[in-house]
Amino acid sequence: MIDGHTRTCGLMGNPVEHTMSPLIHNTLAQKLSHNLVYVPFKVEEGKILSAVKGAAALNLLGLNVTVPYKSQVMEGLVQVDGLAEKIGAVNTLVRTEGGFKGYNTDMPGLYRAMSSEGIRLEGENVILLGAGGAARAVAFLCADKGAAGVYMLNRSMEKARAVASEVNHKTGRECIYPMTLSDYWKLPEGKHLAIQATSVGLYPDVDRAVIEDGDFYRRIHTGYDLIYRPSTTRFMELVRKAGGQAYHGLKMLLYQGIIAYELWNGVSVSGELALEVYEVLKEKMNIKE
Ligand code: NAP
Numbered sequence: 001m002i003d004g005h006t007r008t009c010g011l012m013g014n015p016v017e018h019t020m021s022p023l024i025h026n027t028l029a030q031k032l033s034h035n036l037v038y039v040p041f042k043v044e045e046g047k048i049l050s051a052v053k054g055a056a057a058l059n060l061l062g063l064n065v066t067v068p069y070k071s072q073v074m075e076g077l078v079q080v081d082g083l084a085e086k087i088g089a090v091n092t093l094v095r096t097e098g099g100f101k102g103y104n105t106d107m108p109g110l111y112r113a114m115s116s117e118g119i120r121l122e123g124e125n126v127i128l129l130g131a132g133g134a135a136r137a138v139a140f141l142c143a144d145k146g147a148a149g150v151y152m153l154n155r156s157m158e159k160a161r162a163v164a165s166e167v168n169h170k171t172g173r174e175c176i177y178p179m180t181l182s183d184y185w186k187l188p189e190g191k192h193l194a195i196q197a198t199s200v201g202l203y204p205d206v207d208r209a210v211i212e213d214g215d216f217y218r219r220i221h222t223g224y225d226l227i228y229r230p231s232t233t234r235f236m237e238l239v240r241k242a243g244g245q246a247y248h249g250l251k252m253l254l255y256q257g258i259i260a261y262e263l264w265n266g267v268s269v270s271g272e273l274a275l276e277v278y279e280v281l282k283e284k285m286n287i288k289e
Contacts, residue, residue, distance in 0.1 A: 002037060008058075009038045009264060012051055012073075013066035016040035021064055023284055024257035027277050034265060036061065043069065052076035056099050062264035063093040063100070064257075070133065077102045086170055087137045092260040103263060106134075107141045109256030110226075116255075116271070117247055119193065119222055121145040127187060127194040127220065128152045129210050129235075131160040131178075134226055135197035139163060143171040150176045151187055153211075154198075184216045191221035194239070201225070201233040209234040217242035225249055231287040250287065254278050 011021045025038035043051045048069045065073045070089040074080055078099035084090045090102030126147045131154035142150045154160035160178035167176045200210040223239030228250035236246035258269045
């Protein structure tokens with residue numbers, strides 16, 4: 001019941017109409033009996049900094065930030081957490097005295113999602129597809145968690161080179177190796193974890209994978225696609241066809257939300273509650289696996 005004590009959180013981005021975040025946060029609030037409501041805020045181009053000021057003036061408890069504002073928003077914050085600063089992207093704003101502090105919960109979210117499936121990064125060779133915003137953050141995560149090597153395959157070699165050199169420099173490890181997509185035959189022998197962080201295969205472009213060749217997929221023991229719409233991507237199908245395990249990105253979305261909720265409310269969400277919220281998400285999206 002919304003009353004005079006209700007705290008407000010929300011998502012700033014554009015577009016925001018298809019977001020699943022309200023379902024995550026409002027379910028958590030309901031299950032934890034918190035008097036909190038989470039709503040989407042569509043922010044027009046050029047207005048993100050005034051939106052942050054307005055949110056502080058309105059005493060909002062916390063905000064998520066999505067495309068296209070994850071970098072732009074940093075300018076309007078009083079403080080930025082070390083990991084978010086390094087990644088160069090903020091997706092969560094937490095109230096502090098005088099304004100908002102920015103965090104990145106996408107990467108810890110991906111880590112928690114992968115750990116919950118028993119997937120490890122420590123000491124692994126990781127094949128990373130893509131060099132965009134998401135791939136860049138995954139590269140930081142892999143370097144940070146002690147991956148042995150990260151083979152960053154991207155359509156634009158120039159972009160992969162730039163991202164690899166930045167991550168290597170900022171983490172003090174020479175572990176990210178840029179490559180073009182067609183160079184996958186140069187990957188180290190054996191089977192590896194592959195993280196799919198391109199936008200190829202995202203709804204409505206569901207019939208495509210960034211690499212189609214079956215020879216690539218026999219090098220993968222586990223394929224993790226950051227995409228969750230559709231819940232079975234072409235990449236996942238190709239991984240499974242070659243005998244590997246495949247996962248979609250819905251748990252990453254779930255855990256980035258859970259970590260934001262924990263930051264706003266000073267609580268810790270149990271694994272059981274996380275799975276309850278996951279079931280609600282899956283039901284809403286009509287996902288069976
Ligand atoms: P982005 O910055 O736009 O990067 C897009 C990437 O896809 C680039 O590496 C780009 O290669 C590649 N790409 C695009 N079209 C291509 C094509 N036709 N052929 C080959 N490569 C192509 O996007 P992003 O923000 O990193 O997001 C990437 C994906 O991650 C999206 O599908 C998004 O939905 C997903 N994601 C999921 C979550 C989650 O919570 N599960 C969170 C964040 C992102 P070039 O560099 O050569 O252009």
